[in-house]
Amino acid sequence: MQTLEIIKNVHWVGALNATLRVFDVVFQTRFGSTYNSYLILADKPTLIDCVHEKFAQEHLEKLRSLINLNDICYIVVNHAEMDHTGALDMLLKEAPNAQILATRTAALFLKNILHRDVQGRMVEDGETISLGNKQLRFIHAPYWHWPDTMFTYLAEDRVLFPCDGFATHFCDERLFDDRVDDFTEDFRYYFEHVMGPYRKKILEAIEKIKDMDIRLIAPSHGPILRTDPWKYIHAYKDWSTARKDPYKKLILVFYASMYGNTRKMAEAVAKGATTVNTEVKLFDATTVSPESMRCEIESADGILMGSSTINGDALKPLWDILNVMFSVNVKLKKCATFGAYGWSGEATRLLEERLRGLKLTIVQPPIKALLTPTAEDLKKCSIFGYDFAASLTASPAR
Ligand SMILES: Cc1cc2nc3c(=O)[nH]c(=O)nc-3n(C[C@H](O)[C@H](O)[C@H](O)COP(=O)(O)O)c2cc1C
Structure with a gap:
């Protein structure tokens, strides 16, 4: 599959892995998974998240079909886990002008993944940066599901990139939630197994985004959520809220x-x-x-x-x-x-x-x-x- 423009000037440049049957050794991926990465063609072209090392070459080719790699200004690392950073080393060699934007913790993790210094800087919770004609805002979301995680919000287009938040291990090249097969069960499975231990943290980050204008959620795995993004946010909130008798x-x-x-x-x-x-x-x-x-x-x-x-x-x-x-x-x-x-x-x-x-x-x-x-x-x-x-x-x- 080639790239896909998910909204004007924002392109999916990720990778599909339809045959994957288990993720991180313990999580079932009965319909495979995808490694989603997104290129924003703004005045300052920016990549959101990267892909697994296995797909590094394919990722580079997809990017090259859309941009001269020297022109990439920023690479946002929402979360440093190797399924999103495995291909980063190779990409940085090909995109020498790119600066990494990440939380302090993600930057520290990256240091221990890449074992070298990289250009870039840490971003604070709530900070915005200008891409010229567009703006990015960063929302720290620790423990979604690692301590390093943040969401990135593309203000003009009202797109939330929450990395593993609202993600699903579900491979379907039609990509959009209204086009792919029913992934309800797999969406819930991902929540329970990957996010489940951090319900308190889930609620804290949802509190931060609750007043934001979001028209599309572009997660790091599985379908892109555009039909009713709030349906998915409300589901996370609901599943994270304790239902027991508060007095007992x-x-x-x-x-x-x-x-x-x-x-x-x-x-x-x-x-x-x-x-x-x-x-x-x-x-x-x-x-x-x-x-x-x-x-x-x-x-x-x-x-x-x-x-x-x-x-x-x-x-x-x-x-x-x-x-x-x-x-x-x-x-x-x-x-x-x-x-x-x-x-x-x-x-x-x-x-x-x-x-x-x-x-x-x-x-x-x-x-x-x-x-x-x-x-x-x-x-x-x-x-x-x-x-x-x-x-x-x-x-x-x-
Ligand atoms: C196949 C089998 C193996 C057993 N092995 C042990 C054992 O290694 N040590 C022990 O203290 N009791 C052992 N027992 C005894 C049981 O723990 C005991 O009968 C107990 O009361 C069974 O309780 P339950 O009905 O709740 O299973 C074994 C019983 C069976 C049937």
Whole structure:
């Protein structure tokens, strides 16, 4: 595919990768992805974002079809991740007059990516620069999804370039949201997996752009959003806003159980944890999809995990839930573990170790029951749940 003029004098010069099936090792890209890069043909020609190293040559050719590379004045690096900067080294050699514009953090990251000094300068939050007949404004948006990120706004044309914000791993050369196939599910997937851990930061940056006049969003991956850009911004806002009862602490109890022993413990724990100040949700980890638990985990104040021991380990469904937690903001949430066992009982300790590794705070030692829990064991489980709830309600709501 060649270049595409997305609005007058703004050209898409990115790359398509239709066969990509996984991104950053862990994110699924079932319909491939695109690396979007945009050339603004203003008095001072400016490139917004670059592409993956693999597409460096193709990117140069696209640029050359539109401009003499010596004429590029600025290259805006909204975010330094290598899928947008991999081709930068080669481009800078061919475009010797280009100055890099980036946040302080992105400039620092670039130094450690390129390992050489480059021309350019840092831009402040809210700063504008003139391209002659057009103006660019920079809006810092840290943790969308790296600490270095900013958005760039092309004022005259009312175009927002938010880099990975509002992006989708979805390759369709028709490019515009009104022309490509339905990408709703993939847009949500990208949000949950890439932006999900930073919901607070999402809301902070949306607050900064909420009064801006935006007619088109040109992200760094996937479709260009022109039909109703605010629909996508509102979706991000909606997905980032906690939906739990603000007056109650939310506790999630996940368990897996082969013969119902840990299940009985989980039910007693959940019962004990249910107080006037808490809302408790009990999940059999063998029947829920871990992915569907993302929002619940994000909203929770406390997480209890129960597993019996199997071959010296915890049951896999619990590991699957923990696996999702790595891309959710769980830092400092409170947690504890429980489970039935036969002789060695490693499961609770192993779960604790992983929870600690994910930076949750373990508030009390595990509770274990030998083989089949007795009435006395279940009573202890109930107290265990109550104590856990008490540890949460002693601290202010998150
Ligand atoms: C296949 C299998 C492997 C087990 N391995 C262990 C083990 O390594 N250590 C241990 O303490 N108990 C082990 N147990 C015992 C269970 O943890 C115990 O029966 C427990 O009560 C099961 O609780 P549940 O019904 O909640 O799964 C094993 C049980 C099974 C069926």
